[in-house]
Amino acid sequence: MTAQLPGAPRVLPDFPWDALDAARERAAQHPGGVVDLSIGTPVDATPALLGEALAATGNAPGYPAALGTAALRTAAAGWLSRRLGVTVADPLAADPSVIPTVGSKELVALLPTLLGLSGGGTVLIPSVAYPTYEVGAVVAGLTIRRTDVPPPDADGVVLVWLNSPGNPHGRVMDDDELRAWVDWGRAHGVPVAADECYVTLGWDVEPRSLLHPAIAGDDHTGLLAVHSLSKQSSAAGYRGGLLSGDPALVRRVWEVRRHLGLLVPTPVQAAMTAALADDAHVDAQRDRYRSRRDRLAGAVRTAGLRIDHSEAGLYLWVTRDEDCWATIGWLAGLGVVAAPGSFYGPAGARHVRMALTATDERIDAAVERLAG
Incomplete structure (x- = not known):
């Protein structure tokens, strides 16, 4: 689907994340709450050195x-x-x-x-x-x-x-x-x-x-x-x-x-x-993501899903060898939200993207649900 901007000749794609509203609503009904692994937004505290530099130049x-x-x-x-x-x-x-x-x-x-x-x-x-x-x-x-x-x-x-x-x-x-x-x-x-x-x-x-x-x-x-x-x-x-x-x-x-x-x-x-x-804070954040990746990847594989590529970055590229929206629905039933691969082009239609950017507590909740 596309949306025509008023008075403009160019046609932009619809904003893809709106299509996940139904999956989010279903996942939110889980007794333990939703685990949202769809949008890769950071959740860990910004290192203090950034805030200190920001405040020092606030004038x-x-x-x-x-x-x-x-x-x-x-x-x-x-x-x-x-x-x-x-x-x-x-x-x-x-x-x-x-x-x-x-x-x-x-x-x-x-x-x-x-x-x-x-x-x-x-x-x-x-x-x-x-x-x-x-x-x-x-x-x-x-x-x-x-x-x-x-x-x-x-x-x-x-x-x-x-x-x-x-x-x-x-x-x-x-x-x-x-x-x-x-x-x-x-x-x-x-x-x-x-x-x-x-x-x-x-x-x-x-x-x-x-x-x-x-x-x-x-x-x-x-x-x-x-x-x-x-x-x-x-x-x-x-x-x-x-x-x-x-x-x-x-x-x-x-x-x-x-x-x-x-x-x-x-x-x-x-x-x-x-x-x-400063390299120390970058390395520390990398270690957090590595730990979350290891735990989530293990649970995904235990649940019978396959992880393709994913040798770097903040996501797992996961498939059940079915249409991505079917996988989105299955995960939503577990209270987990992922991003459908079709957001990223036709070649992604049988995968979902799972982000590593949730808190440790939410990652552990996803691991428990996938294992169950």
């Missing part, structure tokens, strides 16, 4: 810079190097190699527009994909094509979205796959953007950034990467994200963002700076 009467403070861009470059092995060009240069964004979703939704790609053409997205890639294409007046491999030609293609580790399925692209996209994009002059918001959450494998020298080579020409503090720092409410990569492309995005007033508030920039300089 912020002037407008923040779309470019980001020098301290934030320096901290971001340090984080990319330390955690991902990525060396960006001078973050303080006239053409910046990294800038802050208002979370990652708005950047994903607006990237085609910010790059000036509006008006025609095709965006390539994964076969099973975060819905906002499609939304961003529609907003810019573009079409999408779903593919997991570079096509034989680039006719009409204006942008490629990669997502590794993937949402919803947690699949990690290997080095050969990433390099194939880099080579294809550069050969055809098509920008390749990688959504890497779960890159620090590898479980069975170690995810690699598109910007890593083993993938990108000596520079980041034609490449962009998107990162977020929402999950790794349990700070989704702060709306702090990063865009890095090819300085020419980053500058293009920055120039439009400052015209539009897409500014990360000064106190949030300070909190981001503190978070990006």
Whole structure:
């Protein structure tokens, strides 16, 4: 189903989460209450160091810079190097190699527009994909094509979205796959953007950034990467994200963002700076998610369901080899809500996504119900 915006020629998908209302109502009737594993919103306390930095810069009467403070861009470059092995060009240069964004979703939704790609053409997205890639294409007046491999030609293609580790399925692209996209994009002059918001959450494998020298080579020409503090720092409410990569492309995005007033508030920039300089809280949060993953995955398998991919990220990609809505109904009967795989494209129609972002108490409740 689609919804036509009044006075607008573009047709957006319906907001998918509304379709889960009936399942939520049924699950809420369980005597132990609902266990909502559908939307992957963090529930653990935001580390104190972020709040302290936020409060210390609360006196912020002037407008923040779309470019980001020098301290934030320096901290971001340090984080990319330390955690991902990525060396960006001078973050303080006239053409910046990294800038802050208002979370990652708005950047994903607006990237085609910010790059000036509006008006025609095709965006390539994964076969099973975060819905906002499609939304961003529609907003810019573009079409999408779903593919997991570079096509034989680039006719009409204006942008490629990669997502590794993937949402919803947690699949990690290997080095050969990433390099194939880099080579294809550069050969055809098509920008390749990688959504890497779960890159620090590898479980069975170690995810690699598109910007890593083993993938990108000596520079980041034609490449962009998107990162977020929402999950790794349990700070989704702060709306702090990063865009890095090819300085020419980053500058293009920055120039439009400052015209539009897409500014990360000064106190949030300070909190981001503190978070990006500290590894301890990231590692602690990762350990919490690993523990929840181990417990929930064991219960899912004990209940006779199969987990596909899920080697990284914050979700289990689960199937009973039936239509996803049948699985949603079965889980709702246990008081558990998951996300139907059809939200993420036709190829997801026989899976559901179960998030690891519930509290330990709710995860344990899900484990008990699945075991029962």
